[in-house]
Amino acid sequence: MSTAYPLPTGLSPATVNNTASLLRIVALALISGAAIASRLFAVINFESIIHEFDPWFNYRATKVLASKGFYEFWNWFDPTAWYPLGRVVGGTVYPGLMATSGVIYNILHALNLPVDIRNVCVLLAPGFSALTAWATYMFTKEMKDESAGLLAAAFIGIVPGYISRSVAGSYDNEAIAIFLLMFTFFCWIKALKQGSALFGTIAAVFYFYMVAAWGGYVFITNMIPLHALVLMLMGRFSHRLYVGYCSWYVVGTLASMQVPFVGFQPVSTSEHMGALGVFGLLQIVAFTQFVRSHLSSTQFRSLLNVGLFVVGIVGTAAFVGLTVKGTIAPWTGRFYSLWDTGYAKKYIPIIASVSEHQPTAWPAFFMDLQFLIFLFPAGVVMCFLELRDEHLFVIIYAALASYFAGVMVRLMLALTPVVCVASAVALSSLLDTYIDPTEPDVAEEQVPASTDTTTSPAQAVTTTSKKAKKAAAAGPPPASTPLTNLIAATSPVKKGSPPPPKGIFGIDARLVVVLNTLSMLFFFVFHCTWVTSNAYSSPSVVLASQNQDGSQHIIDDFREAYYWLRQNTPETAVVMSWWDYGYQIAGMADRPTLVDNNTWNNTHIATVGKAMSSSEEVAYPILRKHDVDYVLVIFGGLLGYSGDDINKFLWMVRIAQGVWPDEIQEPNYFTPQGEYRVDDRASQTMKESLMYKMSYYRFAELFGGQQATDRVRQQVLPKVGPTLDYLDEAFTSENWIVRIYQVRKEDPLGRDLKSANAFEKGKKRKRSKPQPRRRAVA
Amino acid sequence: MAPKPTSPPATAVNPLQTLWKVYNDNTPHRLKFIDAFLFFLMLSGIIQFAYCILVSNYPYNAFLSGFSSTVGQFVLVASLRSQVNPQNKDEFKDVSPERAFADFAIGSIVLHFFVYNFLG
Numbered sequence: 049m050s051t052a053y054p055l056p057t058g059l060s061p062a063t064v065n066n067t068a069s070l071l072r073i074v075a076l077a078l079i080s081g082a083a084i085a086s087r088l089f090a091v092i093n094f095e096s097i098i099h100e101f102d103p104w105f106n107y108r109a110t111k112v113l114a115s116k117g118f119y120e121f122w123n124w125f126d127p128t129a130w131y132p133l134g135r136v137v138g139g140t141v142y143p144g145l146m147a148t149s150g151v152i153y154n155i156l157h158a159l160n161l162p163v164d165i166r167n168v169c170v171l172l173a174p175g176f177s178a179l180t181a182w183a184t185y186m187f188t189k190e191m192k193d194e195s196a197g198l199l200a201a202a203f204i205g206i207v208p209g210y211i212s213r214s215v216a217g218s219y220d221n222e223a224i225a226i227f228l229l230m231f232t233f234f235c236w237i238k239a240l241k242q243g244s245a246l247f248g249t250i251a252a253v254f255y256f257y258m259v260a261a262w263g264g265y266v267f268i269t270n271m272i273p274l275h276a277l278v279l280m281l282m283g284r285f286s287h288r289l290y291v292g293y294c295s296w297y298v299v300g301t302l303a304s305m306q307v308p309f310v311g312f313q314p315v316s317t318s319e320h321m322g323a324l325g326v327f328g329l330l331q332i333v334a335f336t337q338f339v340r341s342h343l344s345s346t347q348f349r350s351l352l353n354v355g356l357f358v359v360g361i362v363g364t365a366a367f368v369g370l371t372v373k374g375t376i377a378p379w380t381g382r383f384y385s386l387w388d389t390g391y392a393k394k395y396i397p398i399i400a401s402v403s404e405h406q407p408t409a410w411p412a413f414f415m416d417l418q419f420l421i422f423l424f425p426a427g428v429v430m431c432f433l434e435l436r437d438e439h440l441f442v443i444i445y446a447a448l449a450s451y452f453a454g455v456m457v458r459l460m461l462a463l464t465p466v467v468c469v470a471s472a473v474a475l476s477s478l479l480d481t482y483i484d485p486t487e488p489d490v491a492e493e494q495v496p497a498s499t500d501t502t503t504s505p506a507q508a509v510t511t512t513s514k515k516a517k518k519a520a521a522a523g524p525p526p527a528s529t530p531l532t533n534l535i536a537a538t539s540p541v542k543k544g545s546p547p548p549p550k551g552i553f554g555i556d557a558r559l560v561v562v563l564n565t566l567s568m569l570f571f572f573v574f575h576c577t578w579v580t581s582n583a584y585s586s587p588s589v590v591l592a593s594q595n596q597d598g599s600q601h602i603i604d605d606f607r608e609a610y611y612w613l614r615q616n617t618p619e620t621a622v623v624m625s626w627w628d629y630g631y632q633i634a635g636m637a638d639r640p641t642l643v644d645n646n647t648w649n650n651t652h653i654a655t656v657g658k659a660m661s662s663s664e665e666v667a668y669p670i671l672r673k674h675d676v677d678y679v680l681v682i683f684g685g686l687l688g689y690s691g692d693d694i695n696k697f698l699w700m701v702r703i704a705q706g707v708w709p710d711e712i713q714e715p716n717y718f719t720p721q722g723e724y725r726v727d728d729r730a731s732q733t734m735k736e737s738l739m740y741k742m743s744y745y746r747f748a749e750l751f752g753g754q755q756a757t758d759r760v761r762q763q764v765l766p767k768v769g770p771t772l773d774y775l776d777e778a779f780t781s782e783n784w785i786v787r788i789y790q791v792r793k794e795d796p797l798g799r800d801l802k803s804a805n806a807f808e809k810g811k812k813r814k815r816s817k818p819q820p821r822r823r824a825v826a
Numbered sequence: 827m828a829p830k831p832t833s834p835p836a837t838a839v840n841p842l843q844t845l846w847k848v849y850n851d852n853t854p855h856r857l858k859f860i861d862a863f864l865f866f867l868m869l870s871g872i873i874q875f876a877y878c879i880l881v882s883n884y885p886y887n888a889f890l891s892g893f894s895s896t897v898g899q900f901v902l903v904a905s906l907r908s909q910v911n912p913q914n915k916d917e918f919k920d921v922s923p924e925r926a927f928a929d930f931a932i933g934s935i936v937l938h939f940f941v942y943n944f945l946g
Contacts, residue, residue, distance in 0.1 A: 242920040243909065244920065245906070245930055245932075245933045246932055249936050287909070287911075287914050288917060288918065290905065294904070295902060297901075298897060298898035298937060299937050301894070302890075302894045305944060306944060312887075312890070331901075334904070334908075342848045342849055343848065
């Protein structure tokens, strides 16, 4: 057997194995380092701070856990959220994330490393991303081999599709969930392969952890049964499947019911019924197999098959019957909207109003996954070619997750791991083929020519690629090491194939392909770093813009306003805002809020929407009834910050309309031509709405008599701005992004505030003419 | 969960008898012992379920934990049975009977930890 490039001789298999495992350990350590380091852009560029909206609640809950202990956290009733109602936090939260950082916090303190809980929260996601890389390595190792595992780990370490949800400071459930997802899947594959109840139990325990951490656990609950079902349908039932699935299901289901937020759902909702059905089916199939092993009569077997069929039909009918009867709850809106993509927009505007719940555009796939997106189908095809039991899992996962990621931007996160795994399988097969030094057997005259020309570039290959080195070290022709066997087994090169010899000849053909692959990998690294630093590392709490000279200008209006609230208002002052800012107000301003990002009570949100979208006279009683002291709006018209409340206003109208269709109608907020405008052509209802008035109050004055332009809507506003009778401007931040209004108390003389105001104004105008119409800022 | 000693088709009386005979003749004592335990677990599960249907499911978590303890124990024992069954030796290459018993013990301990935690 000739080789394309010289290989070191005289190495013992033990040396080769030891070197390979050392290289693997070093590679995994470097991958973890890269995964952590690439997530720190936001911390280094800005500061160590919690980002976005949801993480602020998780952070607040973790602070309670760290300061008061687990038991207090478990029974925590938060009276400041959803102001008149309050929120039972312990029963409405997935506690896995908080518990994890609480444990880390306590361990660090036990080791005399007094780290602030905020830093534990900020750096939790990067830390767990390193664990995700390791779990992906283990998972891919089961699919192919260690080298594919390393590639997959390297991919998921830096791929932007996962970084986007796990940068430092993004303290969200997904931060630990993807690690748990991959590790649960790894344990499941291991349980299926070995037929071991131990791995089934470990999978169940990690499944429990996943249930405690993220609502996306439903994906696992349906993925594993689907895999088992497909295996059974393909006639691949084995006792290993029975052992693995049953030990996972019984322990996992009982364990998942311990989480208060999940409760009895695993036995009563449609999302979990697939797992139960497959569990029942497995019992029947296993029993049939048992009987079949004792009797070999074909007639009896067919009779049993009929029995199986009947039981299956009866079982399905029972499920359908129970669902129709209502014993089993139907799909919740959130899940149902994944199947019927128009459902949310029609019936649950609050789900459709979240930008992450929109369908994904093509460029997003490329931006998040770069060249993995076109290696991904190739990897799935390679799984089809081999089609062991565990390859089916990757195929099903790929098909399902691709669909979900296409329906919802947010679910790109669930797709990313399988993309990394499948691409790693494809790329590693390619590299196996082209680094494999064995030349195909051909007629004698060609062999010396190829080996002669290839001696010098061989050095180039061995230095450029670590994998090349490993393969070279592993391939001394006489010694049959595990790796050579492996290469021989996995390489699709047909050695000694009949007459027209197929295969790769010489070093140049190898070099072209390998160098091309390497350059793709390099570009991948550059792309990932670029996307991470530019797109996904901005903490949305502070807004950054660049000055003319390239220096960074930071707009910190949010914290300015929240800290004003924190320091200048009584601790019991209730703040009303749109639900997006609920968690941030509670986290940073530490004031009770009416609604927040946990949108569990749609009517309450609609109340806020109604108050915001109706006129002052209508809104004022609502505000007074809810003890609202301050109203907070986000206004981006001065700075061109497009995510402001005027742009979200139509959703408030829609959500309010869903509850009070008689009082709020969306068409009233459009011009007769059907345009959504804020300038002097805006509709009367729009101009009178509380949101419009609060946003544009005194805005025209800012331009000193010139035309007032709204930079977001690009519209010129009327010279005379709206007036407010029931609210006082309390605070407006530096760039006018956050505006806080104080709700006036009732007039002491019992007049309604509008006439009281008019009276006051009229008097003023009579007494001193030059005095401008200006209201004192409280 | 299909009942163990009775088979769905009621018409085939003769095959049932042969099945019973073949089972009695060919099954090692160890497996018969396991099967006795399986039978007991099944009876316990049936009684609990019947009680739940006939009387009340009021402390629903108590019913669920009791019932899933029997169901879980049943499938874990059934797993153990298939792992130690000499007929399945080639299927479970990585799992020796001793390892299978250890797996079973660990699985049961974890299961019953959750059962007691859920009992309320």
